Amino acid sequence: MSTVTIVEVGPRDGLQNEASPVSTADKIALITGLAGAGVSVIEAGSFVSPKWVPQMADSAAVLAGLPPLPGVRLPVLVPNLKGLEAAQAAGVSEIAIFGAASEAFSQRNINCSIEESLARFRPVTEAALAAGMRVRGYVSCVLGCPYQGAVPVADVVRVSEALAAMGCYEVSLGDTIGVGTAGAARALVKTLAASLGMGRVAVHFHDTYGQALANILACLEEGVRTVDSSIAGLGGCPYAKGASGNVATEDVVYLLNGLGLSTGIDLDRLASVGRQISGVLGRAPASKVGQALAAKAA
């Protein structure tokens, strides 16, 4: 049976965008619960300045507080050499760096051009690789940008190739505002696969317009085998208050189970983890599978 790797981004990308603060203990319980449900890659935190992202200020404490999780990879987001040092001190063995395919987004989000951001990440990646770490790359706005609108495929390819050339073992293509549809998603991964090889392409869809699972299906049909998702849809959409953000892991796993693609994840345990963290945040899981399983049980 063919397998798909789920990269769970809820504890970082998700919680970073939640208004309610989540305690270190709750983060540890979340990551431990996800690992217990069979999730093998969990983005566990971020070593950025707490001035910019206060929600992630306790990432070192979260990592230090985790029980041993054999076989589970725990990448963290790192923006610069200072972040890398902190991540190293915390015993991290995998980091993620991030670029944008949209010039306007890069300027508004990280205050520099795409080229400048790549130049900034080069020494970080070099140092991480030299230290024996794995480095994952993110590219945001691959199917549209909240500031410039359309994003040329050539720009996505250029940034992805730059990240791969630096040494990223994988590039995760993010539809940051969830505007993409299946035909565009399919064409994009086809183009990227021709350049990087399909084994280095991951997809990261937001469900803002309800298209995430259809987009994922189209990408699976093209051969993509790594999918980012967020337990209980944690994170929402930072660009449209009240709209959906990250696709929910429960919904992706339900799709994959139905397609006969193996993830190693126990859906019932996963949904239970989703209900738990949603309870901490005081709301229902932003996952249709989560809601349906809860309604069925009630």
Place this chain on the structure above:
Amino acid sequence: MSTVTIVEVGPRDGLQNEASPVSTADKIALITGLAGAGVSVIEAGSFVSPKWVPQMADSAAVLAGLPPLPGVRLPVLVPNLKGLEAAQAAGVSEIAIFGAASEAFSQRNINCSIEESLARFRPVTEAALAAGMRVRGYVSCVLGCPYQGAVPVADVVRVSEALAAMGCYEVSLGDTIGVGTAGAARALVKTLAASLGMGRVAVHFHDTYGQALANILACLEEGVRTVDSSIAGLGGCPYAKGASGNVATEDVVYLLNGLGLSTGIDLDRLASVGRQISGVLGRAPASKVGQALAAKAA
């Protein structure tokens, strides 16, 4: 450009399953608004006993109150000869009849076996066709049943063929509880197309497990060109309180626009109709596109 026909089921299948009553005037405004947005097939009501479905007791008044809607077909649900007479008296030119692919569902939903239900619909269809009406067939529980679980494809084929043999110009395959995933949906329509011809196959997905758009994508890829949906996701899921039901028309049209498939529908006007009826019901549209467009505008 290839076209897809949207069969809008909100005013009937949707409102029938809403707890809040909706006035005749609001139903007329809804149907008129949908037609104004370019929807060309709108299920406008149901001629069943008001004892069973009080929400549809005013269907004749709704039809009588509509302005002329040139080019718009307005099918109504009809359960028996008495309902057909009432529909004829109301000037209806198209009806829909309904069978289940699940024996358990047929017994629980309409108190008779599948065979009995088909025998009951035969004279209705004959009389309707003799009166020059068009007859559409629904088959429910095509990918799973709330009472018996799995439903064999052979049962879906048998009931669909029986409806087609009676003279239904099209059979709409309903995943009544939204449990199906893309591979099963694809295999089902492929099998049905071999039997009925793809031109007579429509699909009717519920989004209870978030799979509707992925399922629709898979069916479109197989050649399906008629899709049922419900404005603002009207109707919810009668089998799991709080869970999603009918896939939202806004979300389907967004997908189709992205794929370059034409529907003749103006998405912004459609979303505005969805906000209006949701306002009548006192809640937000159960459509991610509806929510995202509203959030973007705010």
